[in-house]
Amino acid sequence: MIRDTVSAKRPTDSRGSSAVPTSIDPAKFQRMDQPTAVCGTGDFNVVFIGAGNVMFGSDEGPWNHSLRFEQKLGTRLKVVAVIDPAIERAEIVLKAKCGSSVAPAYQNSRIFESLDEYIKNKSEVDQPRAFVIGSPPMFRGSVHPGRDVELQILKHFPGVAVFCEKPIATGPKDEITELFAVAKQVKDSGVVFSVGYMLRYLKAVQMMKRILEENNVTVMCTVARYACAYESIAKPEWWDKSLSNGPIIEQGTHFCDLSRYFGGEVDISTVAANSLEWNETAGHLSKLRIDESKIAPENRISRVTSANWKYESGAVGSLTHTVALQGVNYSCELEVFADGYQLKLVNPYVEPILYVRRPGDDFDETHQFEGDDPFFTEVSNWIDIVEDIEHDPKAPLILSSFTDACKTYEFTWAIREASERSLQNRKKSSAVDKTTS
Known part of the structure; x- marks a missing residue:
């Protein structure tokens, strides 16, 4: 499902984005400890790019996207692939998941060293519904090979939703113009693309x-x-x-x-x-x-x-x-x-x-x-948009x-x-x- 993340009725600037995103009614936020409330059906296939702290948690902070996806999607979650050049780290986190109560989400997960390897070996039955990019920012937000993960996803998986961590890049300052060129392609694609500025989602x-x-x-x-x-x-x-x-x-x-x-x-x-x-x-x-x-x-x-x-x-x-x-x-x-x-x-x-x-x-x-858990809210909001749960044309969309x-x-x-x-x-x-x- 392809859907523009910026309402045509909202004022835009010269670069085409909403000048100031509208707010979300805090009463609509679902608590992470509440039962799953997604109206969608069937498996929700996800590819995790990155097997580090932001994706699977650590003692350095509350970051742990896998936990929020498990809570939001329940038994519907199927992590079809984990992509990380640190194969051993990916194996460790998957082993831990498969030994836990969320094992069904990971029992058929495949590990790939790179996005290119995944593209070459992906299975049609495991077509992803969404990508979650949690790799280090120096490997994204660019037009240069090896750092152009967003463009590769748009090319090989048109219409597939993306959630990406912040900052959007950490390349040289002189690549900022190229970064906006990537942004234009993302916007023109109409894909549901959210960036992890989770504090915007605080009640x-x-x-x-x-x-x-x-x-x-x-x-x-x-x-x-x-x-x-x-x-x-x-x-x-x-x-x-x-x-x-x-x-x-x-x-x-x-x-x-x-x-x-x-x-x-x-x-x-x-x-x-x-x-x-x-x-x-x-x-x-x-x-x-x-x-x-x-x-x-x-x-x-x-x-x-x-x-x-x-x-x-x-x-x-x-x-x-x-x-x-x-x-x-x-x-x-x-x-x-x-x-x-x-x-x-x-x-x-x-x-x-x-x-x-x-x-x-x-x-x-x-x-x-x-x-209140803004990490869960940003994921929950994004998944609801991917699933097209919200039918109100005036409803807020992606906040970042x-x-x-x-x-x-x-x-x-x-x-x-x-x-x-x-x-x-x-x-x-x-x-x-x-x-x-």
Whole structure:
């Protein structure tokens, strides 16, 4: 089933995507611990691209797409293939699944080293209904062979739905134009394509959108703060910006995306930023779990990035990302200001709390959202669209399209570049001071 993910009635920009996606009524969200409520019938064949943490879970966070698919689809789920060059890792996770209560979903799964190998050896009886892309971002979002997984799926599996993790890519900055070319092909195909900016699917976030829309107020300012617990990040590639592109692009992308979701399109020319680097006095970290000495000095990540910008509407935005906390839990907040309103989202990854101050009241309302799982909601929403369950023509569709995700990616690159320019200017200024002293 092919279906355009952007309503023709919605305003579009020059790149063809919805300017600001509409909200979803939080009352429609199905809890993950509720019985399966999909109206579709028959097997739902899925191909998992990637057998790592985001697909099968780890102790580093709540990421585990396989778990959400199992809960949503129940006995209908059939994982026909797992594609990962790390064959042994794929074998381990499949063995664990086949020894559990969800074994029927995996008992006939086949392992392939690459998408090309799968294409050459796929069986017609195992035709996929959907692909889930959870491979590292450096292997997607490109027109170049080996990194063009989206284009290969469009070519060999026309009409098959795709769910892809964020960020949409981590290639060189000069490939952003090519990335938008991929986005155009995705949009023109009409395929149901969703990108994993799961925070958009939080009940708290949708409540914030509803408050702004129902009261017809325009956002004046967004203030985002993202502090990660670096002690729990044990992947060496995360600490190497030649591989991950750095924490703003790889991790802070979630809050850059939420900022855009509320503030609208960013005027990229206004982005300014400063950073604290690893070799500055304040940048020392005492509980690293990786050996940073194995990473070239020029590729070590910033400890703090502080950015500000203007939205095309005239509103202003800011983001501070820090690699500073120890332990496990992150500390994250997003504030949105409009005429008479302050909406403050706290702790969105674990137990979201929303504080709302309204016109005529100096005190905050407090809203809590027990049991909310945006990972499940984004998967559930996407599957319902694939199954064409929702027949209301005014119903919201995908909250994060491929094109929209490309704009967030472009924005994160602008912040990284702005901080690097600022760093170079400080070095030049310091060199001049030493010369003249």
